[in-house]
Amino acid sequence: MGTVFTLAQGTFGEAIRRKILNIFLVVALALIGLFFAFSSFSMREQMTITLSTGLGVITLAGVFIAVILGINLVPAEIEKRTIYTILSKPVRRHEFLLGKFLGGLLTVFVNIALMGIVFILGVWLKTHSMDSQVWQGVIMIFFQMMLLCSVALLFSVFVSPFVNFFLTFAVFLLGSMSSITESLAHQDGHKSQIACDFFWFVHFVIPNFGNFNITNPIIHPDVQVQNMGLYMGQTIIYGVIYSIIMLLIAILIFDRREV
Amino acid sequence: MAQDELSPSTGAQSGAAKSSDGYSGAISSSVSSGSAPMSGEIAIEIKNLVKRYRNLITREWVNAVNDISLDVHKGEIFGFLGPNGAGKTTTIKALLGLIFPDSGDVKVLGEAPNNNAIKAKISYLPESPYFYEHMTAREIINFYASLFGLDSRERAKRADYLIDLVGLASAGNKPLRAFSKGMLQRVGIAQSLINDPEVLFFDEPTSGLDPIAHRDIRDLILHLRTEGRTLFLSSHQLSDVELVCDRVSILYRGKIRKIGRVDELVVGGNVEILVKGFKTTPALAAEITGLGAKLEQSGPDTLIIGGSDNETKNALIDLVRRGEAQIIAVTPTRRTLEDIFIETIREGEVEAGEATKFAEASTTEALEVK
Numbered sequence: 001m002g003t004v005f006t007l008a009q010g011t012f013g014e015a016i017r018r019k020i021l022n023i024f025l026v027v028a029l030a031l032i033g034l035f036f037a038f039s040s041f042s043m044r045e046q047m048t049i050t051l052s053t054g055l056g057v058i059t060l061a062g063v064f065i066a067v068i069l070g071i072n073l074v075p076a077e078i079e080k081r082t083i084y085t086i087l088s089k090p091v092r093r094h095e096f097l098l099g100k101f102l103g104g105l106l107t108v109f110v111n112i113a114l115m116g117i118v119f120i121l122g123v124w125l126k127t128h129s130m131d132s133q134v135w136q137g138v139i140m141i142f143f144q145m146m147l148l149c150s151v152a153l154l155f156s157v158f159v160s161p162f163v164n165f166f167l168t169f170a171v172f173l174l175g176s177m178s179s180i181t182e183s184l185a186h187q188d189g190h191k192s193q194i195a196c197d198f199f200w201f202v203h204f205v206i207p208n209f210g211n212f213n214i215t216n217p218i219i220h221p222d223v224q225v226q227n228m229g230l231y232m233g234q235t236i237i238y239g240v241i242y243s244i245i246m247l248l249i250a251i252l253i254f255d256r257r258e259v
Numbered sequence: 260m261a262q263d264e265l266s267p268s269t270g271a272q273s274g275a276a277k278s279s280d281g282y283s284g285a286i287s288s289s290v291s292s293g294s295a296p297m298s299g300e301i302a303i304e305i306k307n308l309v310k311r312y313r314n315l316i317t318r319e320w321v322n323a324v325n326d327i328s329l330d331v332h333k334g335e336i337f338g339f340l341g342p343n344g345a346g347k348t349t350t351i352k353a354l355l356g357l358i359f360p361d362s363g364d365v366k367v368l369g370e371a372p373n374n375n376a377i378k379a380k381i382s383y384l385p386e387s388p389y390f391y392e393h394m395t396a397r398e399i400i401n402f403y404a405s406l407f408g409l410d411s412r413e414r415a416k417r418a419d420y421l422i423d424l425v426g427l428a429s430a431g432n433k434p435l436r437a438f439s440k441g442m443l444q445r446v447g448i449a450q451s452l453i454n455d456p457e458v459l460f461f462d463e464p465t466s467g468l469d470p471i472a473h474r475d476i477r478d479l480i481l482h483l484r485t486e487g488r489t490l491f492l493s494s495h496q497l498s499d500v501e502l503v504c505d506r507v508s509i510l511y512r513g514k515i516r517k518i519g520r521v522d523e524l525v526v527g528g529n530v531e532i533l534v535k536g537f538k539t540t541p542a543l544a545a546e547i548t549g550l551g552a553k554l555e556q557s558g559p560d561t562l563i564i565g566g567s568d569n570e571t572k573n574a575l576i577d578l579v580r581r582g583e584a585q586i587i588a589v590t591p592t593r594r595t596l597e598d599i600f601i602e603t604i605r606e607g608e609v610e611a612g613e614a615t616k617f618a619e620a621s622t623t624e625a626l627e628v629k
Binding site for chain 2: 002003006007009010013014017080081082084085086087088089090091092256258259
């Protein structure tokens with residue numbers, strides 16, 4: 001496990017210094033600040049807009065960070081030939097991949113945590129109270145990005161970063177519209193069975209990113225989750241299991257891949 | 260192999276010249292010209308290695324490495340030569356377990372290379388290595404040492420020692436992004452010595468370096484040789500290879516065209532006989548050319564170039580005496596590894612039916628190997 005942590009540390013140190021990630025961070029922080037400028041709405045409306053937009057911006061910035069990081073974790077090592085000096089040492093390929101993933105995940109965590117802290121502080125300064133959904137939303141975004149990062153890493157072991165960028169984004173968009181693919185999968189008499197089966201397949205295989213998005217209950221206060229703790233727990237476990245499956249597939253492919 | 264064996268004789272460092280990157284290590288002064296204590300044991304074994312790649316445009320399969328076999332003995336410095344695209348790096352990657360042979364077998368220290376116990380005893384220096392730029396030289400050595408499971412005290416000790424060995428003592432705490440190519444290459448060498456390796460794979464270790472850094476690295480290789488390590492060296496610097504290697508192989512289009520001891524490969528040079536007042540008659544000239552020699556006239560002087568074997572040499576001198584000439588000098592000229600290299604590539608071109616392309620190709624290759 002020491003090898004994995006060493007590689008994760010190296011990856012984190014390298015990734016956190018990537019200028020492109022800082023740009024997203026700065027943009028996100030600036031946007032969050034901007035949303036506190038709303039003042040022409042009622043207090044309740046202001047709060048609703050601030051929460052949903054703030055979490056939305058953190059999600060958007062998180063998606064870019066996770067995707068750009070995830071798609072480059074392995075190809076950058078191959079392109080720069082760092083991988084040769086690492087894999088020629090007593091490092092197993094799965095340790096390398098896990099180290100890269102954990103390093104990337106740590107970078108995503110730090111970025112989201114920074115944005116989340118600024119956002120939570122801003123909300124507290126504005127309302128002098130703390131809605132638990134704010135930090136719950138931030139936590140869920142982190143696990144959503146963990147899942148996205150694992151998808152990007154899986155694709156990165158067999159497609160180019162350029163293709164991977166669009167592929168991972170497509171998976172994220174489809175996965176965020178999980179309720180739509182689920183309804184499309186139901187036979188309503190107008191669709192062929194093949195189309196229904198296709199949507200079932202998409203709904204089943206593509207990870208459900210929509211479940212992590214708890215901004216909807218904020219926008220629609222009438223939609224209430226009965227037990228938020230349970231809901232979050234289940235969704236997080238779902239995300240962790242799905243990420244592990246993605247990593248296992250990535251390891252299987254990477255073990256046979258030539259570098 | 261004991262770690263102490265890696266120790267340089269640092270006392271002689273003060274006399275070392277500084278490279279343009281400003282660094283010169285103990286390595287340059289600690290070299291003896293003694294040869295390796297070579298054993299009969301095999302360190303690297305390649306049997307009928309074949310590696311094919313598919314051309315993405317034509318969709319045709321190309322043999323990057325085409326059925327090569329060779330053994331490298333423990334303690335041997337083995338030069339692995341060939342023009343660009345000959346299959347050198349592919350072979351090294353197969354030996355490191357980074358790529359998998361299509362057929363054939365490779366073994367390092369008697370085992371398959373993708374075995375951690377073996378990886379702990381070998382090291383690799385790729386061509387133009389890149390390291391995490393945010394780290395300092397000391398940190399990167401520490402990072403690589405962690406991959407061998409060394410504890411923090413041992414890591415710090417190794418980092419100090421290796422940074423000093425490669426002459427980066429004053430730059431050890433600077434981030435690598437501020438390093439020149441020569442300094443990065445020194446870091447590359449340092450990382451390749453962390454585990455006190457038995458077998459080293461160096462791919463173009465002196466590529467693009469200034470003369471001082473170049474000399475330092477060449478001296479380090481000689482230093483490694485005196486320690487009895489096995490080195491598999493791929494390089495275009497043929498003069499270095501000739502100086503440091505025990506044996507070489509010349510690879511062309513994935514096939515080994517020549518393999519042998521350096522001193523055996525370069526035998527068969529010429530002798531140049533410079534004479535004055537040579538009275539050349541058609542009969543004498545015919546006899547000289549009959550011995551495979553040629554005549555070059557320059558004013559009153561004549562230069563006769565012929566085979567260096569004793570029989571030819573004496574026959575030529577007899578003919579010079581018959582021509583009533585005065586012998587000024589008899590100079591043996593030896594062939595260099597570069598001559599052998601060019602000759603081998605030319606033969607390969609002819610075999611491949613590309614003799615017409617040779618003039619252009621050989622010039623390019625000759626320039627590359629300079």
